[in-house]
Amino acid sequence: MTAPRRLHVAFVLDLFEGVKTGGVISAQRFVRALRERHEVTVVAGGPTRDGVVGLPRFTVPPFGKVMREMGFVFGWPRRAALEPVLRRADVVHVQFPFWLGVRAARIAREVGTPVVAASHLQPENMFYNVGIRSPWLADRTWRLFISTLYGKADHVVAPTEFGLAELRRNGLTVPADVVSNGIPPQFHPGPAARSPAHEGLFVVLVVSRLAREKRIDVVIEAVRQARCADRIQLVVLGSGPEEAALRRAGATLPNPAELRLVEPDEVPGAMRAADLLVHASEIEMEGMAVLEALGTGLPALVADSPLSAAARLAVSVDFRFATGDAADLARRLDGLVERPERLAAARTASLAAAEGLRLDASVAKLEAIYLRVARPARGAKREPGPDHGADRHG
Numbered sequence: 001m002t003a004p005r006r007l008h009v010a011f012v013l014d015l016f017e018g019v020k021t022g023g024v025i026s027a028q029r030f031v032r033a034l035r036e037r038h039e040v041t042v043v044a045g046g047p048t049r050d051g052v053v054g055l056p057r058f059t060v061p062p063f064g065k066v067m068r069e070m071g072f073v074f075g076w077p078r079r080a081a082l083e084p085v086l087r088r089a090d091v092v093h094v095q096f097p098f099w100l101g102v103r104a105a106r107i108a109r110e111v112g113t114p115v116v117a118a119s120h121l122q123p124e125n126m127f128y129n130v131g132i133r134s135p136w137l138a139d140r141t142w143r144l145f146i147s148t149l150y151g152k153a154d155h156v157v158a159p160t161e162f163g164l165a166e167l168r169r170n171g172l173t174v175p176a177d178v179v180s181n182g183i184p185p186q187f188h189p190g191p192a193a194r195s196p197a198h199e200g201l202f203v204v205l206v207v208s209r210l211a212r213e214k215r216i217d218v219v220i221e222a223v224r225q226a227r228c229a230d231r232i233q234l235v236v237l238g239s240g241p242e243e244a245a246l247r248r249a250g251a252t253l254p255n256p257a258e259l260r261l262v263e264p265d266e267v268p269g270a271m272r273a274a275d276l277l278v279h280a281s282e283i284e285m286e287g288m289a290v291l292e293a294l295g296t297g298l299p300a301l302v303a304d305s306p307l308s309a310a311a312r313l314a315v316s317v318d319f320r321f322a323t324g325d326a327a328d329l330a331r332r333l334d335g336l337v338e339r340p341e342r343l344a345a346a347r348t349a350s351l352a353a354a355e356g357l358r359l360d361a362s363v364a365k366l367e368a369i370y371l372r373v374a375r376p377a378r379g380a381k382r383e384p385g386p387d388h389g390a391d392r393h394g
Helices: 022-034 064-070 079-088 099-111 123-130 135-148 161-169 216-225 243-250 264-273 288-296 326-338 340-357 359-373
Strands: 008-015 039-045 052-055 091-094 115-118 155-158 176-178 202-207 232-237 258-260 276-279 300-303
Touching (some): 008 079, 022 288, 022 359, 039 079, 079 099, 115 359, 161 176, 288 340, 300 326, 326 340
Parallel strands (some): 039 052, 115 155, 155 176, 202 232, 276 300
8 A cells, every 4th residue: 555645734823832722732733643644834923943934923902911811812924934835835724714824825825735724713702702792793704714714725624513514504615524623642541540639529620711601600600509519529720811700709619619720731630530521611613621521431511502512522411401501500410429320321421432533533534635635746647536626524
């Protein structure tokens, strides 16, 4: 069997390090894996270093403070830095539909390099954090993303069928596939040392940015309302603009909530040491924390939001709760604390669900898309396949 062609991939995104957003973490994982078989040059806001072409960074008034608190700023699309990388690449991957990604895709088209564009966020991710709830504005923004980036790409990837359906609903017609963010190998089942302070308690874990749309306030209130509140220890891992308010609210629980920021390599152990993950977010293109919990066998209780794909990862309807409904979540927490056999069954189901969602499978699928759309190798001609230009669904 002939080894796959070694490609040069230009991977363009606003930030590549120093932030905890799902789209950036996903990019880091894919780049690391792709570099085992391909040359990958990252173009991102921040300093230039080995394998990364740096660009100036900026925020947009009046949202600069919120952007910095969220840990996300934009990369300035400097053509002098972008064009040489995009011209040399066999394929360009654009991670976000912002100015940098749109300009990079336009330059790539000018120099004849195919573009794969990824959809990792919904307009509501941006608007909810500045207090805007407008379906009309969200739909208009989806159409802007499609008219400026996704609709002009050679191929589009979304992490879930839900995400792909949102693109189609708003007018996407180009070839597209589902490529999950995937579960990295470090998220596996196994023993974990539990803190002595947690012995005898039911540990509820939240792994999330501390942002409005993540609805961690609902989790805190649900623990407060639970009959078994004095038996529950809430542990929240993350940072963000809501941290101070969540600390104040969490401190009033029978067992004060623990909020802390941990390094990524500490998360798998925290999941293995917990009894349950609660994911209350209203807006998720996939739900990486829920994916990772599946990989460790940690059952996840997930908000059943119409704007979230995460609920589709729940192992059964019993592990979903009404979005924003602390009373419903409290009832479900009580049921799991009082009936631990339901958790044991959910652990088995979680591990079974994880097997089809491992990162290596997602990398292989993305790699196949790159090879399909890439600029022909030097001296070779592109041979259109039977489905060339057809609409493809993953």
